[in-house]
Each structure stands twice: as structure tokens, then as C-alpha cells.
Amino acid sequence: MTTSTASLWTKNFILFTISNTFLFSGFHIFLPTLPVYVLHQGGTSTDVGLLSAIFVFCAILVRFFTNNGIKKWGKKYYLYIGCILCFVAAISYILATTVPRLLSLRVVHGLGFGIATTLYAAIVIDLIPKSRRGEGIGYFGLGTTLAMAIAPGLGVWIVDNFSFTSLFIVATLSQILALLCLSLCSIPDDRSIQAETQEKISLIDKLVEKELLFQAYLALLFGICIGGVLNFIALLAQEAHIANAGAFFLMCTVCIFLSRLITGRIFDKKGPAWVLFPGTILFLLGFVVLAQSKSMTSFLIASSLYGLGYGTIFPAVQAWMFNLVSPAKRSAASATFYNMIDIGNGVGSIVLGILAGKLGYASIYWCSAIIMGIFFLSYTWFVIQQKCAAANNLDDIEAKG
Structure with missing residues (x-):
């Protein structure tokens, strides 16, 4: 097919x-x-x-x-x-x-x-x-x-x-x-199949599937940034004297919807890098604009960038993780993904909340932009390492041939 x-x-x-x-x-x-x-x-x-x-x-x-x-x-x-x-x-x-x-x-x-x-x-x-x-x-x-x-x-x-x-x-x-x-x-009903394929798993492996450590790290960084928006966006709007913070989520949702109609096909044809790089840049820019928002116009621009980035990164990292494991480990991959998102969300809410108490709510989004910068650099390093490894393997094959 x-x-x-x-x-x-x-x-x-x-x-x-x-x-x-x-x-x-x-x-x-x-x-x-x-x-x-x-x-x-x-x-x-x-x-x-x-x-x-x-x-x-x-x-x-x-x-x-x-x-x-x-x-x-x-x-x-x-x-x-x-x-x-x-x-x-x-x-x-x-x-x-x-x-x-x-x-x-x-x-x-x-x-x-x-x-x-x-x-x-x-x-x-x-x-x-x-x-x-x-x-x-x-x-x-x-x-x-x-x-x-x-x-x-x-x-x-x-x-x-x-x-x-x-x-x-x-x-x-x-x-x-x-x-x-x-x-x-x-x-x-796959009970008999699961009973045959399940192995003893350590406590750490139950939290994070060991084959997906790098992807879990990216999901954790992403989750921290999500926590900052979900918990503090209305308070940022109040601090910046922007009425109707709910408009942020409405615009954000529209952009998430639009991005998911497009980026999934690109992921399947080109691979994760073709969506994660632009998605990360859009997400990062969304936080930069958000941190400086003083009007409804800039607030909605930030929402659009955030929504496009979120709608690209979330399914891309999730699908990437599923592609890297065998069918028997898909449940473990799913648990790893959601654990990292939830832990990041919880940690982000606490740490960024403390930061906001000292420096104001705009500081949350500057910090989130820095975290996404780390995300971008980490993924860039990963892609370069993968390309170098592939090139070395090709050289070895040619040498043996």
C-alpha cells in the first residue's frame, strides 16, 4: 500500500x-x-x-x-x-x-x-x-x-x-x-500478546523509556514553557493592562488547528527536523513578543506564533517517539511523553511563579524564550551528531566495499 x-x-x-x-x-x-x-x-x-x-x-x-x-x-x-x-x-x-x-x-x-x-x-x-x-x-x-x-x-x-x-x-x-x-x-484484545512481551522494568524506565532519553528531555523543556502560558497568561494581561485575555486562547486554538492540518504531512514526507526547527523558532518568537506585549495587537501576534509553534512541536515530538520504539513499547513511549509534559508543566508553574513574584510576569516569557533557545540548540546538536554518524557509517561501508 x-x-x-x-x-x-x-x-x-x-x-x-x-x-x-x-x-x-x-x-x-x-x-x-x-x-x-x-x-x-x-x-x-x-x-x-x-x-x-x-x-x-x-x-x-x-x-x-x-x-x-x-x-x-x-x-x-x-x-x-x-x-x-x-x-x-x-x-x-x-x-x-x-x-x-x-x-x-x-x-x-x-x-x-x-x-x-x-x-x-x-x-x-x-x-x-x-x-x-x-x-x-x-x-x-x-x-x-x-x-x-x-x-x-x-x-x-x-x-x-x-x-x-x-x-x-x-x-x-x-x-x-x-x-x-x-x-x-x-x-x-491483546492481553495474551502483552503477557508474552512484557519484561521487568526498573523504576526509572517506568518514568522515562531509556530509548527516548533525548526526546524526553525535549518534551520536558516544552512542558515547562507550556506551564508558563497556561497558568500565568491572564495575570500577564492584567499586568500589561490588556483586556480580554481569553482572546489569546481563541487565536491560539485557531493557529494550533491550522498548523496540525499541514505539519503532519510534512513530518511523514520529510522527517521531524523539517517541522521541529520552524516550530521551535515560531514558539520562541511567540514568547519574545509576549514578554513585550503592551497592546491587544501584539498580544494576538504572540498568540498566533505560540499556537503555530505548539501545534507543530507537540504532535511532532509525540510521533517521533512512537517511530523510535517497537510496537510493544508504544505504551511506554506514550507514558514517557505525557510524564515529561506533566512534570515540565508542574515544575514550570512553580519555578516560573517564583520568578514572576520577584521580576514580574513578563519575566516568565523571557525565561521561556531562553528555554526554547536551549531546546533549539539541543536539537541542532542532535541532528548534527546524527548526520556525522550516518556519514561515518557510509565511509565505513565504502571502505569495506
């Missing part, structure tokens, strides 16, 4: 992408609303911080046991477990009338989300033709982008016009639809 005729838009791929979109919608709808709910229930700003920290910690923790879960249940049924945990958390928020109950449910939600995100990414690779992997990952990620664009605003609208109970009902329906679409997919 040729690259041009390899079938990407199968029933399974479409349903699986829709299912992932609904799962992420049930996550993003809570990002701007649960902190408000915590305060509404008598919580403090510290409790709001714990809300995010507990969720991220549990998502990372459960990925240490990804191989154990797959070995016991297989990818298909382990994914069901993750989605069911997300459903249980969403519907149980209705009963979380105290902060301790809410925080305990974030444990359940974090565990379910950690399992589900890892397995969605690992399974969808099996549904995408190898010749169209970059393109397929890009399209698959559009569902997440759509959820990120619509769900937070929808959540705020529901709370403002109805109630928190209505919010939890909508989030629960989103998880039900994710499960329904998943149940309609024809995913083989």
Missing part, C-alpha cells in the same frame, strides 16, 4: 478520535471552574493549588504502572478502566460538598486521566498507517485542541447561567459519550 492510498479515516480512527475529544472535554471544562467551586465551598488559594497538584501527581504516578496494567488487562480494557474512573469522578463531583471530598475525587480523576491519556495515544498509533503517522497524530490531536477551545468557556457559561450541579452533569455526559464511542471501536 502506498503512502497516498493508505487509509487513515477508518471507522475506528474516527470514533477513537471523537472518544478522545469527549474525554478531554470533560477535563478542560473543569480547568476554570473547579477553582471557583473550591472557593465557593469555603476553600483557600492553597486548596486551589492542591487541586491541580494532586491531579498531576496522580496522573504521573499511575503511569509508573502502565506496563503492569496492560499486562493484566491489555490496552483495550485498561483504557476502559481509565475512562470509567474519569466518569466516576465527574458524576461524584455532584456529591463533593466539602473541600476534602473534592480533593479526594481529584485523586480518582487524576488516576483515570493518567491511564486514559496514555492508552489513547498508544492505541491510536495502531490505528494509523505507518506512512501517515505524523498526519494521523496531528488530526487525532485536533480533538484535544477543539476540547481546549470550547470546554473551558462552556464551563464558565454553565456556572454563570445555571449551577455547578449542571456543570457536573454536562461533564458526566461528556465522559459517557467518550465511553460510548470507545465501545463502538473494534479494538482487538
Whole structure:
């Protein structure tokens, strides 16, 4: 089968992408609303911080046991477990009338989300033709982008016009639809195969697949920079006296969508360097412009650059990691990718937050630009090393010939 005729838009791929979109919608709808709910229930700003920290910690923790879960249940049924945990958390928020109950449910939600995100990414690779992997990952990620664009605003609208109970009902329906679409997919039961291929893995290897150390390092740097935008962009807008910070995310989402329509095909035809180099430059420039933004115009230009860079780098690094491992290690590769993104996000939120307290919020984005500069230089060094190694191998072959 040729690259041009390899079938990407199968029933399974479409349903699986829709299912992932609904799962992420049930996550993003809570990002701007649960902190408000915590305060509404008598919580403090510290409790709001714990809300995010507990969720991220549990998502990372459960990925240490990804191989154990797959070995016991297989990818298909382990994914069901993750989605069911997300459903249980969403519907149980209705009963979380105290902060301790809410925080305990974030444990359940974090565990379910950690399992589900890892397995969605690992399974969808099996549904995408190898010749169209970059393109397929890009399209698959559009569902997440759509959820990120619509769900937070929808959540705020529901709370403002109805109630928190209505919010939890909508989030629960989103998880039900994710499960329904998943149940309609024809995913083989691979428990027997996984049981034969699984090996004993060290604690470090559960955090980072050893074949992907450099790619994990790049994902960590990328995650740190993401944390700075997600957590502090509204505060930067206030500091710079820019109204309507939400416009940043709207423009950003449009640009992420556009970039993913194009860069996946380039990745498949040319390789990761052809998208990572321009993507990194755009991402870096986005932070430079953002750090100097004093008007809505510059704010939106920064958003466009950030969105184009984000939409290029995220799926490219993810697809690159999947291409470097055997099918048996795709779940480990997926766990590595999301672990590094989440750890970077968490570390970035803390370190950059401290920096902002001392130097102002613009300093966060100057620091992020420097980090992406390190990303660019590191990847440049990697590509040069790869080319030198390939040239040496060619010389050895010619010498022997």
C-alpha cells in the first residue's frame, strides 16, 4: 500500500478520535471552574493549588504502572478502566460538598486521566498507517485542541447561567459519550500478546523509556514553557493592562488547528527536523513578543506564533517517539511523553511563579524564550551528531566495499 492510498479515516480512527475529544472535554471544562467551586465551598488559594497538584501527581504516578496494567488487562480494557474512573469522578463531583471530598475525587480523576491519556495515544498509533503517522497524530490531536477551545468557556457559561450541579452533569455526559464511542471501536484484545512481551522494568524506565532519553528531555523543556502560558497568561494581561485575555486562547486554538492540518504531512514526507526547527523558532518568537506585549495587537501576534509553534512541536515530538520504539513499547513511549509534559508543566508553574513574584510576569516569557533557545540548540546538536554518524557509517561501508 502506498503512502497516498493508505487509509487513515477508518471507522475506528474516527470514533477513537471523537472518544478522545469527549474525554478531554470533560477535563478542560473543569480547568476554570473547579477553582471557583473550591472557593465557593469555603476553600483557600492553597486548596486551589492542591487541586491541580494532586491531579498531576496522580496522573504521573499511575503511569509508573502502565506496563503492569496492560499486562493484566491489555490496552483495550485498561483504557476502559481509565475512562470509567474519569466518569466516576465527574458524576461524584455532584456529591463533593466539602473541600476534602473534592480533593479526594481529584485523586480518582487524576488516576483515570493518567491511564486514559496514555492508552489513547498508544492505541491510536495502531490505528494509523505507518506512512501517515505524523498526519494521523496531528488530526487525532485536533480533538484535544477543539476540547481546549470550547470546554473551558462552556464551563464558565454553565456556572454563570445555571449551577455547578449542571456543570457536573454536562461533564458526566461528556465522559459517557467518550465511553460510548470507545465501545463502538473494534479494538482487538491483546492481553495474551502483552503477557508474552512484557519484561521487568526498573523504576526509572517506568518514568522515562531509556530509548527516548533525548526526546524526553525535549518534551520536558516544552512542558515547562507550556506551564508558563497556561497558568500565568491572564495575570500577564492584567499586568500589561490588556483586556480580554481569553482572546489569546481563541487565536491560539485557531493557529494550533491550522498548523496540525499541514505539519503532519510534512513530518511523514520529510522527517521531524523539517517541522521541529520552524516550530521551535515560531514558539520562541511567540514568547519574545509576549514578554513585550503592551497592546491587544501584539498580544494576538504572540498568540498566533505560540499556537503555530505548539501545534507543530507537540504532535511532532509525540510521533517521533512512537517511530523510535517497537510496537510493544508504544505504551511506554506514550507514558514517557505525557510524564515529561506533566512534570515540565508542574515544575514550570512553580519555578516560573517564583520568578514572576520577584521580576514580574513578563519575566516568565523571557525565561521561556531562553528555554526554547536551549531546546533549539539541543536539537541542532542532535541532528548534527546524527548526520556525522550516518556519514561515518557510509565511509565505513565504502571502505569495506
